[in-house]
Amino acid sequence: MINFQQVSKTYPGGHRALEKVSFHIKPGELAFLTGHSGAGKSTLLKLISLMERPSAGQVLINGVDLNAVKSRQVPYIRRDIGIIFQNHRLLERYSVFDNVALPLVIEGTHHKQIAKRVHGALDKVGLLDKAKCSPATLSGGEQQRVGIARAIVNSPPILLADEPTGNLDPELSMDILRLFEDFNHHGTTVLIATHDIGLIARMRYRSLTLKDGRMIQDPLAEETL
Amino acid sequence: MSLLFKSRSSQTEGQQKSLFASPYFFIMNLIRQGVHSLGEMWRTPLASLMTIAVLGLSLTLPATLYLVVKNVSQVSSGFEDAAEISLFVKESMTQQQTQTLVKRLALYPEIDKVEFISKGDALTEFKQVSGFGQALEYLDANPLPDVVIVTPTIRHRQPNAAEQLLKKLEAEREVDFGKLDIAWLERLNALLSLLKESVITIALLLLTSVTLIIGNTIRLSIMDKKEEIQVMKLVGATNTFIHAPFLWTGVWYGIIGGLFSFICVALMMWWLGSAVSEVAGVYETSFDLIGLTMSEFGVLVALATALGFVGSYLSVSRYIKEIEPDKV
Structure with missing residues (x-):
């Protein structure tokens, strides 16, 4: 599903964020991406969501080479990928409902469909009663869950999360991870970047570890060796 | 339209096709966007009003100059019997x-x-x-x-x-001699065409400034919504989708600015009307100021709308491209 082949990324100015990273995440897999801050986790996610382009190597999603994707096609690629951010990135001017509805509005979905799907997504994250609230009035955990609802509202096949539990206490973090597990059980491929090692240890999932831009630990790769 | 997963969301795709196939839905969607961006302007009433006032006044000046030319032409056309020839009989x-x-x-x-x-x-x-x-x-x-x-x-x-x-x-x-006084008529015509030329020049400058004012207002509004644009791009919004509300805002500025200038001109005509007839009374003639006709009003608003669109398009095509969701 997500296939990196010898991917390197050097930023203008010479900072080398990723160096010859290769891995393959299968459809329906849930994997963690760990490493210290600055190890290249965010860069790796940006390459998948086409916020950055690799300096060398190939990123393939479902067999499609992202190097071949033109910039005007980028929006359509992003509609297949749900992204969750550490700082939520919610629009304060709009209600929770409107925030979650955004991806559907962009796709031109009929408004009746929008209402149905947004309520479904909010129900899944347990915030159905907050639909009319402004995001600013919600707690950190609730805001994060609104961000998750927005990412899954158009049921994308791939879900990326960048430090989704970064600002949350362990109990809330666990709740969030349960949500990801739930989506994964429904067939979504999930990749979660986090530096919260304790959290990963309690769950038995594959974890990819980056250090200074290199992949130093990939259990699956080791198995095949 | 899913590029990565051919089989995905065929349902929404079918829906989208019907949405664009039907002109009714297309127009309804356009109107909805328009109403929405009007509502957005209403969120900041003072700022919007100030922009509209600036635009309105910038449009009032060329409209007034146009009326000056029109009225002077009317006066000079009253002098057509100046092209009389007087023949003195022996x-x-x-x-x-x-x-x-x-x-x-x-x-x-x-x-x-x-x-x-x-x-x-x-x-x-x-x-x-x-x-x-x-x-x-x-x-x-x-x-x-x-x-x-x-x-x-x-x-x-x-x-x-x-x-x-x-x-x-x-x-x-039988004729002793004739007299044709055309020199002053030629001078008047030359003056009139000079006036027309200068009005056109001034109008062009002011219309350019209207375009730039709208462009700059839209640019500021784009900068103000930078965060929002980034998020929209992240969840898969095309540039066209992001452009639409800004283009609408520009068009609204044009329409409302045009209406504003029309009201200004109408008020001015009403104000000057009595003064002009007083002057005409002193000269023992009657003279009525001609205002803007309905079709001229239509042209004024249409022109303002077009300028609004051009101004906002210039900003939108330039600045929205630059906003990319780099920092996560």
Whole structure:
């Protein structure tokens, strides 16, 4: 599903964020991406969501080479990928409902469909009663869950999360991870970047570890060796 | 349209096709976007009003200048009888000879109208108008000649044609000499065309400034919504989708600014109307200011709308491209 082949990324100015990273995440897999801050986790996610382009190597999603994707096609690629951010990135001017509805509005979905799907997504994250609230009035955990609802509202096949539990206490973090597990059980491929090692240890999932831009630990790769 | 997963969301895709296939839904969608962006402007009423006022006033100036030209043209068209030719009849002619001259002149194809003023009538009028009434009593005989006033047809009113006609008329046996005062008419026409030219230049400058004002306002609004644009791009919004509300805002600025300037012009006409008729009263004529007609009003608003679109398009195509969701 997500296939990196010898991917390197050097930023203008010479900072080398990723160096010859290769891995393959299968459809329906849930994997963690760990490493210290600055190890290249965010860069790796940006390459998948086409916020950055690799300096060398190939990123393939479902067999499609992202190097071949033109910039005007980028929006359509992003509609297949749900992204969750550490700082939520919610629009304060709009209600929770409107925030979650955004991806559907962009796709031109009929408004009746929008209402149905947004309520479904909010129900899944347990915030159905907050639909009319402004995001600013919600707690950190609730805001994060609104961000998750927005990412899954158009049921994308791939879900990326960048430090989704970064600002949350362990109990809330666990709740969030349960949500990801739930989506994964429904067939979504999930990749979660986090530096919260304790959290990963309690769950038995594959974890990819980056250090200074290199992949130093990939259990699956080791198995095949 | 899923590029990565061919089988995905075929349902929404079918829906989208029908959405674009039906002009009804397309227009409804357009109207909805328009109403929405009008609501967005209403969120910051003071800022929007100030922009609209600036635009309105910038449009009022060219509209006013246009009206000045229009009214002056109207006044000068009242002077068309200035293209009259006065023919002074020889003193030796009898009344009958003069009458045949008048009849003959009326048959000229170049001549529209012939008016005969006898020396007696001329003296009476001169006594009334000049104020020399009593002094004229002392004259033994009437010193004034008979005059035939000839109005050429419209085709022969141009300076050259009128001059030729004058030469032809002067060749008539009964005519002493003719007089055609066209120099001042030429000067007036030259002044009028100079005025028109300068109005066009000033109007062009002001319309450019309207475009730039709208462009800059939209640019600021884009900068203000940078975060929002980044998020929209992250969840898969195309540039067209992000452009739409900004283009609408520009169009609304144009429409409302145009209406505003129309109101300004109408108020000004109403204000000046009484002053102008007072001046006209002093000159013992009546003169009514002409305002904007409905079609001119339509042109004004359409022009403002077009400028709004162009201004916002310039900003949108330039600045939205630059906003990319780099920092996560």
